[in-house]
Amino acid sequence: MMGQVAALQALVISALLVWSSYGKLVGPLVGARARRTALKRFVGEDRAEPAFRAVGAVELLLAASLLLPPVWKVESLAAIALSVGFLGYLTYTRIAAPDSSCGCAGSAMAPVTWRSFGRAGLLLVAAAGASMADTGWAMSLPGATAIAVVAVEVMLFVALSAELDRYWLLPLRRLKVRLTHPLANTASYGVPLATSEHQLLRSSAYRAVNALLRSGIRDHWDEGDWRFISYTASYDDREATAVFAVPRLRYEPDEVRVAIVDDESGETLYRPTLLPVPA
Structure with a gap:
């Protein structure tokens, strides 16, 4: 044997x-x-x-x-x-x-x-x-x-x-999050930024561009069911901004989308899929 x-x-x-x-x-x-x-x-x-x-x-x-x-x-x-x-x-x-x-x-x-x-x-x-x-x-x-x-x-x-x-491992953690309801008993209906960041860090979109990010969260804003989070990035030695669209009211890391935009020209340098249209 x-x-x-x-x-x-x-x-x-x-x-x-x-x-x-x-x-x-x-x-x-x-x-x-x-x-x-x-x-x-x-x-x-x-x-x-x-x-x-x-x-x-x-x-x-x-x-x-x-x-x-x-x-x-x-x-x-x-x-x-x-x-x-x-x-x-x-x-x-x-x-x-x-x-x-x-x-x-x-x-x-x-x-x-x-x-x-x-x-x-x-x-x-x-x-x-x-x-x-x-x-x-x-x-x-x-x-x-x-x-x-x-x-x-x-x-x-x-x-x-x-x-x-x-x-x-992430599917198991995702199941745990769904079973334990991490947003239960919060003080308000507002979703904490840390919750969106937690979901973002576990998304395939974040892993795809993680090597290009050069800062922590730089800005964030909400539009409808989506929370947009931006980071400073670099793409082919060009200064850029990475913008993530994260589901705001549900935990679905697979739905997170990303685009990298040139800071000077506004040109979209990298976008694996189209960003979702805000509701």
Whole structure:
């Protein structure tokens, strides 16, 4: 059974590395993500994006090689080296640039926390396990026990990945909010700004542009069922304002919308979807 688990580690590591490389290689905001990481301080602002993309390319190449026979021993040793490198980078970030984004996986921005170290440590354990495999993952049919062990391992990776919170942790928190009625027994019918901010911070719209924001809440106003909240932002080195439309009387983070507007020209620089029309 342990041999089957070891052989399956190549699949687990490959999946994690493909996901990790995605945010470093795909999308219009790769440069902004790179500049929010400690790479900006480590290699310089001009080299941050190329270094960020290079790491993503290495991850993708290693992920592909782990899926192909027959030299899984060499590939698993490379995964061990990469895991050790991740731990070193996280340590450097935590000490030298604690406010920087991890830039570890996916396209979401997340700070370096104990979960980041836990995930990198688990990746190291998985790579060490893969190095002890005596056969490739495609050369034997795993039993139910081996599949169950790997499933638990995958769930640990998910639990340690802050970038995936929106898929399982945030829905649970949203359910809790709905069940506990956070606006019950308030002194008036006015919705506190903190409540709107709480909803905003848990929205996909906020996560999409978080790397571009340069201030806390700058202004806010209500129009009908919507509360508009603005932040100072930067888009392609242009001074801009990010405006969010947040449902005012209901908790629906998925309905939050955002637009980034150039401060000088008034041009809309970024708007994933149209802002809702106030009632």
